[in-house]
Amino acid sequence: MSARAAIVEARGLAKVYPMPAGPVEALREVSLTVEPGDYVAISGPSGCGKSTLLHLLGCVDTPTSGSLLFEGRPVLALREEERSRIRLRRIGFVFQRFYLLPMLTAWENVELVQSEAGLPAAERRARTRELLTYVGLADRAGHRPSQLSGGEMQRVAIARALANRPGLVLADEPTGELDEETGEQIADLFDRVNADGTALVVVTHNLALAGRARRRLAMRSGRLAEPAAVAAT
Amino acid sequence: MSPLQFAWRSLSRQPARAWLGLTGMAVVGALLFDMLLLSRGLLVSFRDLLESTGFDIRVTATEALPGMGPALSDAASTAERLRGLPELADVVPVRFGSVALDDGDADGGGLRGAKRRGLAIVASEPRRRAEWKVVQGSDLAERGPGGRPEIVVNRAFAREEKVEPGSLVRLGSAPPAREFRVAGIVEFPFEAAGERMAGVTLAGFLDAFPAARRDEADLLLVASRPAVGAEAAVAAIRRARPDLHTFSIEDVLERLRQAEFSYFRQVSVVLATIASFFALLLVTTLLTVSVNQRLGEVAALRALGFSRRRITADLVAESALLVGGGGIVAVPLGLALARALDSILRRMPDLPQRLHFFVFEPRALALHAGFLVLAALLAAAYPVLLAARLPIAATLRKESVS
Ligand SMILES: Nc1ncnc2c1ncn2[C@@H]1O[C@H](COP(=O)(O)OP(=O)(O)OP(=O)(O)O)[C@@H](O)[C@H]1O
Numbered sequence: 001m002s003a004r005a006a007i008v009e010a011r012g013l014a015k016v017y018p019m020p021a022g023p024v025e026a027l028r029e030v031s032l033t034v035e036p037g038d039y040v041a042i043s044g045p046s047g048c049g050k051s052t053l054l055h056l057l058g059c060v061d062t063p064t065s066g067s068l069l070f071e072g073r074p075v076l077a078l079r080e081e082e083r084s085r086i087r088l089r090r091i092g093f094v095f096q097r098f099y100l101l102p103m104l105t106a107w108e109n110v111e112l113v114q115s116e117a118g119l120p121a122a123e124r125r126a127r128t129r130e131l132l133t134y135v136g137l138a139d140r141a142g143h144r145p146s147q148l149s150g151g152e153m154q155r156v157a158i159a160r161a162l163a164n165r166p167g168l169v170l171a172d173e174p175t176g177e178l179d180e181e182t183g184e185q186i187a188d189l190f191d192r193v194n195a196d197g198t199a200l201v202v203v204t205h206n207l208a209l210a211g212r213a214r215r216r217l218a219m220r221s222g223r224l225a226e227p228a229a230v231a232a233t
Numbered sequence: 234m235s236p237l238q239f240a241w242r243s244l245s246r247q248p249a250r251a252w253l254g255l256t257g258m259a260v261v262g263a264l265l266f267d268m269l270l271l272s273r274g275l276l277v278s279f280r281d282l283l284e285s286t287g288f289d290i291r292v293t294a295t296e297a298l299p300g301m302g303p304a305l306s307d308a309a310s311t312a313e314r315l316r317g318l319p320e321l322a323d324v325v326p327v328r329f330g331s332v333a334l335d336d337g338d339a340d341g342g343g344l345r346g347a348k349r350r351g352l353a354i355v356a357s358e359p360r361r362r363a364e365w366k367v368v369q370g371s372d373l374a375e376r377g378p379g380g381r382p383e384i385v386v387n388r389a390f391a392r393e394e395k396v397e398p399g400s401l402v403r404l405g406s407a408p409p410a411r412e413f414r415v416a417g418i419v420e421f422p423f424e425a426a427g428e429r430m431a432g433v434t435l436a437g438f439l440d441a442f443p444a445a446r447r448d449e450a451d452l453l454l455v456a457s458r459p460a461v462g463a464e465a466a467v468a469a470i471r472r473a474r475p476d477l478h479t480f481s482i483e484d485v486l487e488r489l490r491q492a493e494f495s496y497f498r499q500v501s502v503v504l505a506t507i508a509s510f511f512a513l514l515l516v517t518t519l520l521t522v523s524v525n526q527r528l529g530e531v532a533a534l535r536a537l538g539f540s541r542r543r544i545t546a547d548l549v550a551e552s553a554l555l556v557g558g559g560g561i562v563a564v565p566l567g568l569a570l571a572r573a574l575d576s577i578l579r580r581m582p583d584l585p586q587r588l589h590f591f592v593f594e595p596r597a598l599a600l601h602a603g604f605l606v607l608a609a610l611l612a613a614a615y616p617v618l619l620a621a622r623l624p625i626a627a628t629l630r631k632e633s634v635s
């Protein structure tokens with residue numbers, strides 16, 4: 001156990017979707033702790049509950065039962081506004097489909113979450129410049145998503161996820177829409193993000209990407225298993 | 234980025250949608266604005282007309298409209314008695330009549346006789362406070378040069394009969410006709426387009442209508458003392474002569490509001506309601522469609538920590554831009570439309586020329602603005618509900634599967 005508080009501590013999480021044809025148990029008895037600086041990859045067949053787990057860890061959804069602490073705070077006891085504030089300041093999301101706002105430039109997409117968090121303009125400008133340089137897109141700052149390639153869009157999305165200096169970045173199939181080589185670039189970027197101290201939880205089918213993680217978890221029918229703890233290099 | 238800037242970007246992303254919304258709002262807004270102008274236009278215009286006479290109180294014998302019911306008897310003494318009231322600044326008896334005009338052309342009399350047209354006559358005491366405005370020549374004198382009675386005529390009459398100050402006009406409800414000297418050309422507040430009107434003195438009235446009863450008046454025009462006000466003056470007259478019917482401009486307007494003018498208010502309320510309904514439908518539909526197209530984006534923003542309040546503010550701002558932008562364009566558009574509609578309605582016969590159906594007031598602009606704010610909020614209500622209630626996880630999942 002680390003001396004520092006865990007970022008996320010999930011104990012016995014279950015998520016049941018009541019459906020007309022009978023309840024769907026998307027998660028059963030999932031326990032997972034993500035420490036600061038962790039790099040976790042979750043793989044498993046389609047429908048096994050990976051996205052469901054990621055959404056619970058990201059305070060986007062609530063479990064049917066179990067307990068969930070985010071940086072020591074019981075997520076279930078929080079109001080939606082408080083969970084929203086945690087997502088804004090402490091969590092970064094990277095989606096398979098990027099979800100950049102198409103009418104905003106790369107710069108504006110990265111800046112928007114900072115202004116939502118109430119950062120002063122000068123600070124936002126410096127941070128945005130720093131982040132776009134970090135993901136190698138400083139020269140594309142004024143471009144809209146439609147003028148960027150898939151890999152470039154995902155890099156902007158990663159810059160956006162990092163904008164408010166979160167402790168945890170969650171990514172759901174971040175290379176799902178990208179070719180192998182571009183996926184490789186994204187994996188490199190994630191390595192750097194993690195090396196710089198941000199904890200990562202990545203859901204992916206991409207073996208090369210999963211191979212980069214320090215902990216690789218396999219999921220099956222809503223249960224989590226740790227096939228092989230991959231030691232950090 | 235403020236919600237307004239954000240909304241502006243969202244709109245410019247789909248220019249066709251923005252133009253559709255703005256154009257629709259401008260057209261519907263113009264109609265709404267016109268209905269506001271119409272709902273009180275006649276009242277405001279009528280008040281202006283009544284006030285422009287310089288008299289704020291009218292006294293008649295019965296409840297009937299002046300000239301339609303029995304006349305006041307003992308007009309001179311009644312006027313004198315009222316003049317004694319300290320609340321009143323002036324009292325002027327007025328009589329109404331109408332004659333067929335004798336053109337005075339002996340030769341062509343028979344021929345022109347077929348073309349004779351009526352002339353409405355207003356008799357008053359001009360040396361006090363005239364009900365009409367002199368535009369050429371001078372006002373009536375009690376007796377003109379050579380002891381001839383004088384007459385003032387309106388432009389329509391002067392034009393048709395080719396008279397000018399100094400001309401002679403023969404009037405008479407029954408032969409023998411009397412000759413009147415035209416003192417001036419005047420404008421009557423209530424004259425209808427093309428209506429022929431003339432003003433004479435009370436004595437002149439008897440010259441024109443020898444059979445008329447002496448010392449009668451259809452109406453007493455009363456001006457209250459400004460410091461006292463119409464209401465107190467009306468009360469004073471009612472105390473002095475409870476048998477007479479005394480009413481202020483507000484009383485007249487109130488009566489019209491409840492009767493004749495209420496049709497216009499009702500029509501405008503119905504049309505305004507229908508117009509508002511369509512405006513709301515249009516903007517709500519445009520916003521809802523656009524929210525539905527970007528459910529994934531909204532869910533992603535929520536996952537990134539954008540609050541419900543922020544999403545709501547963005548949508549309300551977008552609604553405000555559409556409704557506000559269209560609503561601002563609607564004002565000049567509405568004014569132009571109102572002018573066109575007004576000129577159509579005013580073609581109705583026998584309407585006072587200075588009466589308008591659509592009248593601009595600052596109050597209408599304020600109401601219009603209020604309507605727009607309400608419309609923007611209402612139009613945003615459903616899409617806001619849709620976006621704020623969006624289940625984030627389920628939406629992200631659905632969007633990545635589809
Ligand atoms: N909102 C929902 N309503 C009903 N069932 C749901 C809902 N969300 C998820 N499920 C079910 O829960 C299970 C897990 O879904 P989840 O999306 O977490 O799977 P996944 O591992 O992310 O799959 P994939 O690899 O295809 O993305 C599935 O059986 C799915 O049908």
Ligand SMILES: [Mg+2]
Pocket residue numbers: 050051052172
């Ligand atoms: Mg999934």
